[in-house]
Amino acid sequence: MPLSRDKRIEQLAQKSQQWEAIVIGGGASGIASALDLASRGIKTLLLESHDFTSETSSRSTKLIHGGVRYLEQGHFGLVKEALRERKLLLLNAGEIITPLPFFIPTKGMRDSFYYRAGLKAYDLLARNETLPPSSFRKQSEIEKFLPHLSPEHQRQGVSYWDAQFDDCELALAMVRTFESLGGLALNYSPVTELIHNSRGQLTGLITQPKGKAPISLGSQTFINATGPFSDKLRQQDNPKTSPRIITSRGSHLVFPAALLGAQHALLIPKTKDGRVLFAVPWKGVTLLGTTDIPIAEATRDPQPSAQEVDFILNEARPYLPVDQHEILASFAGFRPLVKRHAHQKSARISRSHLIEKSPSGMISLMGGKWTTARQMGEEVGDQISDMLQYKKPSQTATLPLLTHPGFYQQKALSWSKKARWAIENDHALTVEDFIARRTRLSFLDSQQAQLVQKEVSSLFL
Ligand SMILES: Cc1cc2nc3c(=O)[nH]c(=O)nc-3n(C[C@H](O)[C@H](O)[C@H](O)COP(=O)(O)OP(=O)(O)OC[C@H]3O[C@@H](n4cnc5c(N)ncnc54)[C@H](O)[C@@H]3O)c2cc1C
Structure with missing residues (x-):
């Protein structure tokens, strides 16, 4: 039986000086880190300022994918890692991770061979996978699985497989599993202050659960997993540190399922800004996105701009019968991209993650993808284990998640x-x-x- 919120807050105060790790931020990165730590037997507290996954982690394209387009950019290591994680997620949470076929329309033989070769590499990097390999598609097949694709783009193309999920459903399954391993998770409990000792070591923090008085908590280690807001906490910890995060807004439009008219996703290659656009069937609707708009500073609850709506509609129109009046909903999120050096542009920044240890001992986990969150959590777990001199390795690669599929x-x-x-x-x-x-x-x-x-x-x- 799960604890009530009041009981959780009671436990928080009782255990105030006993935490071995406190994870700040309840998105994909924080939840995955907390789960990894609990799987090693480390006494872990997870604090989220609002609701779990209320920021970037609920606003993804809902794909568990290697990232076909990262192959084109030469990020083979990232693709290989993501494909391995895709496999693990299908094994550990297969009831809520669904394999999904994607189609890329091509123009002429040269184009077809280019994508076929790229997807062959994708198949090879995903070796030992349970998903079917990529394949050429003929017009008669394409007309069947994407009946509303414009006839011009139904002539030829290539199919490949990835998987999809409900980002909030997966997050809640991970939180449940974390708590079943003895962890304590509390949402609506922002971290408002960091406490350092006279030697500059981070030793505690102050959090204020909604409607309650502030509570001061001590811990042996601290993980900053606040996604697009990471720099704020990094600078609270060390005012001299330089910012690392570049925020880029990605938006989606939601259309009726009839837009695609099939359980087959479409990848529109080469948008005007040199990216790709997805049309994905999801929970009885079609998701269309995304954009990549650099933003100076992350704010809460971003929304798509009118320009982004126009961009998505204009890019999709040659392929699908999109009509602005049929938009059912829309959403946007900030990618927390990590700058490795100054002046990097967002579309060019690798989606790989970075783990940084500050002079005070705070670990910041930044960047990455939903798909690779487990691996990111494991790397955080390795660092924290070293700091605590814990020997038990991560268990998450083979840990079944406590799901409630389709509840x-x-x-x-x-x-x-x-x-x-x-x-x-x-x-x-x-x-x-x-x-x-x-x-x-x-x-x-x-x-x-x-x-x-x-x-x-x-x-x-
Ligand atoms: C448009 C878009 C599409 C994407 N699509 C995909 C996809 O299909 N597949 C994929 O694998 N990846 C995808 N990603 C990437 C993925 O969604 C992100 O990498 C991931 O969600 C980032 O998670 P996070 O935990 O780092 O950040 P967040 O989810 O933003 O979590 C940070 C959390 O920290 C909390 N917080 C902040 N300050 C405090 C504080 N002081 N105290 C306590 N809590 C605090 C915030 O409230 C927030 O909940 C997409 C990203 C975007 C933007």
């Missing part, structure tokens, strides 16, 4: 019954937690989200 999609359960369950079992505190990240309604259909919000709002704070 919030069940038609037989009323919205109020699901809302009560979310409050009691899944850390939901506000109606937005339920609408946006448990049921995903705000990401699927904003009108329906408003109706359900009215129906259940009295159950929440």
